[in-house]
Amino acid sequence: MTKIAWSILLGPVSARTWRAVGGLLASLVTGAVFFCGLAVALLVSAALCWIVGLGMLVLSFTLRLAARMARFDRRRIQRLAGARIELAALPEPAPDASFRQRRRAWARSPAARRLAAYQLVRLPAIAASLGAVVLVVTGMITGFTSAGSAGQVLLAVACLFGWPLVARLGAALDVTLARTLLGPSRSGQLSAEVQRLGEARTLAVESAESERRRIERDLHDGLQPKLVSLALELGLARTRFERDPGSAKALIDQAHQEAKTAIEDLRSLVRGIHPSVLDERGLDAALSALIANCPVPVHVEVTLSRRPDQTQEAVAYFVVAESITNVTKHSGATRASVIINEAAGLLRILVEDDGHGGARADPGGGLAGLAARVAAIDGTFAVRSPPGGPTYVEAVIPCGP
């Protein structure tokens, strides 16, 4: 309460008030120039609209002009009011679009029309705000100079502390107006979100498909030939059994050995698809087996207050698994570390190594697959791996309740 009282008392001398006044003046000047320019352009396009094509040409030119003005206003507001404004998505005709297509894209863009509307609405609004400030200030000056009744003095004092509030309200109006009309509309935001979700879904489906293909290839090229060969050894042993028991025994020995490696292969393959200990005991437990098979020493630190849900755990696990595979196969690292923690509803997975870097998320590669999996559950994924190293792989997954 006292804070508010102080801010009202100090209003007339505070930097914020004078910044607001400066901002309003700047907005008024640019607003006046832009308003006139745009109004003329719009009148011309209205006047020419009866000539087929020409009206649209001038309109698209006008809207492009409005977009330039919007970019200027965005910078102005950022510099003077310190507020960031996200510009709405403007038409981006394909690079090979014809002149006519470009023109049409601009003339029909609702976002571009909103930018023009901003210039038409802004000048009256800012002029009215400044008018109100001037009115209050004038009230204050006449109140003090005429110094009549006690009521007049009281009004003058009220005006003294009131005008900064009016000025700040005007400045806030300036920012709000810009945010509303220059920023993405609600439907624009929604359609951007829909597009993002669509892309994430496609990526998720693709990554699931490529994962299935990888599993098929591992089974087909790794395990199946071993089993066929095992059956072949036993088949040969059987045919030789009668006439040459010695060589039959050698074949059986070999088959026995092959059976054991096949079982081992199957185990690591199954673990690669989905380790059951992950479901049963969680991330920390599942990582033990993973790093045990890594020839590079890996430091693991998992700090979680509770278990994330199964999908989040699985994605986190595969971020680590793929990264550790890369550490083993490509990095040339001498040590690596895995740090998993949770803060503010975000699960953060960081894998670092001291290798020679140069890791990239190439399309179709393991890292790109991870990026898709993380994006599918609304997480973010980043790889920093400058040539010469070190490499950081970081995934942040929302895990809030």
Place this chain on the structure above:
Amino acid sequence: MRAVIADDSVLLREGITRLLAEDDIEVVAGVGEAGSLLNAVEAHQPDLAVIDVRMPPGHRDEGLRAAIEIRRRWPAVALLVLSQFVEERYATELLAGETRGIGYLLKDRVADVAEFIEAVRRVAAGGTALDPEVVRQLLARSRQSDPLGRLTGREREVLALMAEGRSNSAIAESLVVSTGAVEKRVASIFMKLDLPPDDEQHHRRVLAVVRYLNS
């Protein structure tokens, strides 16, 4: 007899080499890739090529395409195509041209040594060996379901074995009946399906059956 083996698994190449050696078939070259297969066949002109369908670089159907290429360029080389999976469509592609000496079997069949060697011999001698699984798919996909329905159960069994490429005596042995009984059934099948009368060249009768099932 001389053979070339193409399979990207060294383990299997060695295994099959040993298997063929069991029956005095000499393996003159073992390769792991479709391109080198063509070179090996050109260099050695073997009697037989044993080819895995899926091979590097693409791990798709490189082996099958190499087989078709070999048939086009060196028609005298018998082809035994092996695969982890058999597909009726691949068989049809293989049999599309000249069908002398063509085999298409599941890889697992190598485990039954005697039967596998028998199939190798049959193919090398100009016969046909189609995996029972392929024949099953052909029968299931056949659009000629009406006439097939006119066959008796035994006749269908004989038709399947015939499509696999077996001779009358082999069919008789497998069904434990006399060769004469098989001959009678074969004649009856050919009549019911309106196929040209049985040919002495048995690869041609396989072809007739397969074409029929496929049409």
